[in-house]
Amino acid sequence: MAEDASTPDKGWPLRTWVLAALGALLALAIQQIDTRLGSDPAWRDRLAPGLGFLLGVGGVAFGLIWERGRLAFAVSAALVAGVIAAGTFLWSGMPGEARLGPDWYLTCGLLASALTLVLFQAMQDGEGATVPSRSFAGLRERLGVLRYPAVHGHLWSNALLLGAGALFAALVLGIAHLLAEMFWLVRLGFLRDLLRESAFTAALVGAGFGAALGLLRDRGPIIAALRRVTMLVLRVLAPVLAVGIFLFLGALPFTGLAPLWETGGTTPIMLTGAMLALFLVNAVVGDAPEDESRSVVLSASAAALGLFLLPMVGIAAFSSGLRIHQHGLSPDRLWALTFIIVASVAAIAYAVAILGARGWFGRLRRTNLHLVFLLAGLGLLLSTPLLSFDRIATSHQLARLANGRVSPADFDYRALWFRFGQPGRAAIEKLATGSSDETVRNLAGETRKLTDPWQDGPAERAVRAGHALDERLTILPAPVPLDERLRARLVRFDACGDVGDCLLHHVPGEDFAVVVAYPARSCAGCTPSVRLIWTVNGVWSDASQYLAEGDVAQAMAARIRTGDVVIRPVVRRQLFIGGEAVGETLPMAGNVPGKPDAP
DSSP states (O other): OOOOTTSOOSOOHHHHHHHHHHHHHHHHHHHHIIIIITTSHHHHTTHHHHHHHHHHHHHHHHHHHOOTTOHHHHHHHHHHHHHHHHHHHHHHOSTTTTOOSOOHHHHHHHHHHHHHHHHHHHHHHOTTOOSOSSSSTTHHHHHHTOOHHHHHHHHHHHHHHHHHHHHHHHHHHHHHHHHHHHHHHTTOOHHHHHHTSHHHHHHHHHHHHHHHHHHHHTTHHHHHHHHHHHHHHHTTHHHHHHHHHHHHHHHHHHHOSHHHHHHSOHHHHHHHHHHHHHHHHHHHHOSSGGGSOOOHHHHHHHHHHHHHHHHHHHHHHHHHHHHHHHHOOOHHHHHHHHHHHHHHHHHHHHHHHHHSSSOHHHHHHHHHHHHHHHHHHHHHHHTSTTSOHHHHHHHHHHHHHHTTSSOTTTSOHHHHHHHSHHHHHHHHHHHHHHOSOHHHHHHHHHHTTOOOTTSOOHHHHHHHTTHHHHTTEEEESSOOOOOHHHHHHHTSTTTTOSSSOEEEEOOTTOSEEEEEEOOOTTOTTOOOEEEEEEEETTEEOSOOEEEEEHHHHHHHHHHHHTTOOOOOOOOOEEEEETTEEEEEEEOOTTOOTTSOOOO
16 A cells, blocks of 8 residues: 655665666766767757756656655656756757856756646645545646645755755765775775776766665655754844845935946846745745744744835836846846746735735745746746747847947947857848948958957957047057057957056067056056067967066066167077977076076
8 A cells, every 4th residue: 555645754775776776877878878979969969968857857856756656656757857857958959059148948947847846746745635646647636735835845855855965976976986095005996997987987976866865765754854944044034134125125215226227236136135035934934834933023024025025026127127228138138027027926926915914824825836836837938949038139139220229330249149049140140141231241240250258249349449449558669550450459358458558569560569558546456567469470469478567567667668679589599309399498508607598
């Protein structure tokens, strides 16, 4: 007879051994996929990582949900979680593929997998349901008996189990390396050799992780107690955060909102604060009525934090709206807008629950249960290509360029190339070959040559190397016009940079220049630096040679101003073997002891 999932297991050694073996096999399979298929371009970007995530996420989900006598249900739930995570790669590709910054598609896919698994775990608990536990029969009835304590409890238990399992696997690997070194002391190197094999390491880590899940799940009451203790400890932070947010909001009438828009980080800061506030509110509310805090201070703090969500989300929404109005849509701003919408729904729901009649703790728990369904569905939707933020943002930016809201010179071609995914890259290719505007064609064509997202785009280089450079540049021994390539070289970080005065010694026709870069006046403690730059085959090289900084640079700059700057050929002695120079430069023959050697 199957043991009811709502009661903890009294020990199931078989599950521990099965999960250890399964963990080793799945980890080995993932390693082989990465080794054998990851080198094939047809598999590398999507199919190989997708298959790896199907096995990895599915295996972890199986280890978290498998109960005695409920194998079919566990396998089905694990397949659903694994398919959701794997689908993210099949739809979106590898993280960072043609897209700079956090990969929110992958985040949403993993979130949907995690929340779906939690709902399956709560369904499996049943809490009084009479439908069969070994199949999906009566799914509608099971959804009707979902209880917040089960959902919230599994969410926290899964996080604790995964963290403890990862720590145990790391400990197993560390012990293996220690034993390998101990055996090596007596000239037994077999374990060292095994640990050099990635296949053996993967199987060892997988076995350790699987065994940890089995062992810890056999001690469910300990995990439940640890979860409750964690909540009890965290809830004492609610008054601290409530007072801090109250002081912040109370200061706004006196400081004004203008400083918020100058930082550029208002939206993520407000959303992070709102997330932390929501987290601490639920620490006070607890899983069930018996877990609720009886402290008036903690209850009042939780209510205040729940109500503070509205103004914080409002500030984030206004800040994000300003950025969109000024610079148009981008994938990052669309993601921020999505997070703001979700946060707004949560803030309104929390305010309604808190401001209602007595018993708002219970209403808040019911609200959280509904939010879990919302987040699981939204995460699944956003992990698919049905809502392609890259495509939407690219179309909006091209429309702004076409209708003249942004000039060709001010358009951010580099962002489209690196931050808008494949649609952005396709748009740059199209602009470079088919735009009717010559400026757009030239700037888009230059953008296609960029290989590093931190390189200046052609439009940025033109602005920085124009009047902005002239205003802070002194040319010696006499002011002369500078060609565009030298100007573009000077605004790099290892020459004049972006800010601060700059001294350049350059004579037209010479293949080198000496640059003295002075720090911005606002940089306390910063010192000038001197560097040498040169040309290679008539083109200014990206390389530079550091010469001096600080007081030495000041003294060198004074000599540079006198015009005594020249490059001279030198003679050196060095050993050659087989026509190749070997070793360091040797002293010149006949050097007087105590005097410096020739370079």
